[in-house]
Amino acid sequence: MFKQFNNIETSFRHVKLFTFVIIAACVVVCCFTIHRSYLKISEAEGRIYILANEKAFEASAEDRNDNLPVEARSHIRSFHSYFFTLDPDNEVIKRNIGRALYLADGSARKQYDDLQESNFYANIISGNISQTVAADSIIVEFQEIPFRFRYHGKQKIIRPTAIVTRTLITEGQLRIVARSDNNPHGFLIERWNIIENTDLDSKRR
Numbered sequence: 577m578f579k580q581f582n583n584i585e586t587s588f589r590h591v592k593l594f595t596f597v598i599i600a601a602c603v604v605v606c607c608f609t610i611h612r613s614y615l616k617i618s619e620a621e622g623r624i625y626i627l628a629n630e631k632a633f634e635a636s637a638e639d640r641n642d643n644l645p646v647e648a649r650s651h652i653r654s655f656h657s658y659f660f661t662l663d664p665d666n667e668v669i670k671r672n673i674g675r676a677l678y679l680a681d682g683s684a685r686k687q688y689d690d691l692q693e694s695n696f697y698a699n700i701i702s703g704n705i706s707q708t709v710a711a712d713s714i715i716v717e718f719q720e721i722p723f724r725f726r727y728h729g730k731q732k733i734i735r736p737t738a739i740v741t742r743t744l745i746t747e748g749q750l751r752i753v754a755r756s757d758n759n760p761h762g763f764l765i766e767r768w769n770i771i772e773n774t775d776l777d778s779k780r781r
Contacts, residue, residue, distance in 0.1 A: 644718065645716065645718065647761045647762075647763070648716050648718075648723060648725070648750055648761070648763060649714045649716060650761060651679060651750070651761040651763040651765075652714050652716070652725055652727055652750070652765070653711050653714060654679065654761075655676050655679040655680055655684075655765055656709055656711065656727055656729060656744075656746070657709060658672045658673070658675040658676035658679070659672070659673065659676040659684065659687075659688075660707060660708070660709035660731060660744070661707065661708050661709060662697070662700050662705075662706065662707040663700075663706050663707075664700055664701045664702075664703070664704045664705060664706065665701070666697075666701060669697055669700065669701075673688055675758070678758040678759050679759055679761075679763070679764070679765055680748075680764065680765035680766070680768055681764055681765065681766045681767075681768075683748070683765075683766065683767050683768040683769065684765065684768050687768070687770065703735065703736070704735075704736055705733060705734065705735050706733075706734040707731060707732070707733050707734070708731070708732050708734075709729050709730070709731050709732075709744060710729055710730055710732075711727065711728070711729045712728045712729050712730060713727075713728045714726075714727050714728070715728075716750065721751075721752070722749040722750055722751040722752075722766060723749065723750040724747070724748075724749055724750075725747065725748060725749070725750060726745065726746070726747045727744070727745065727746045727747070728743075728744075728745055729743075729744045729745075730742065730743060730744060730776070731743075731744050731773070735781075736781070737780060737781055738778055738779060738780050738781055739778070739779045739781060740775060740777070740778045741775070741776045741777040741778070742773055742774060742775050742776060743772055743773065743774050743776055744770070744772070744773055745770075745771050745772035745773075746768060746769060746770050746771060747768075747769055747771055748765050748766060748767050748768035748769060749765070749766045749767050750763045750764070750765060750766070751763065751764045751766055752764075
């Protein structure tokens with residue numbers, strides 16, 4: 577009889593141990609499932625689908641910090657392109673300068689006003705002069721906010737009788753602001769200053 581009781585007690589211990597093992601396994605499976613579900617949801621939230629011409633294209637949503645250097649350099653490049661790309665057409669000048677001034681603070685407006693007062697834009701129009709700019713290098717320091725930058729580029733000034741190439745070196749700061757249609761990168765150039773703009777070469781046409 578005592579042997580029977582011992583068998584029942586042993587069986588009960590085995591059943592209890594088996595039950596604990598099953599419960600622990602269920603907890604582990606549930607935790608794993610919740611973790612994987614969270615990862616899948618996060619991955620799904622990082623996908624953006626764009627519908628164009630009745631076709632869906634997948635785009636990726638990334639943390640802004642991943643692309644910060646690229647966006648900062650693109651903002652600086654766009655500003656200089658708008659500000660220094662000019663043609664002998666008042667509407668073109670106004671449009672380009674207007675776009676540039678959305679990307680910078682009053683320091684760019686002051687440079688524009690100074691050029692306007694010196695009849696720079698009037699001379700562009702009356703002299704049938706076109707002007708373009710190309711970046712050589714854009715150096716941005718991301719250690720501190722606002723980010724300091726230096727732009728190195730070359731201007732090409734096309735006159736009726738000659739083509740002049742000039743160096744262009746500017747510096748300033750970048751402050752992070754809200755994105756908009758007029759400022760898609762979400763930066764604002766501050767304390768912008770032209771520190772060098774001298775002739776490199778001149779060729780007759």
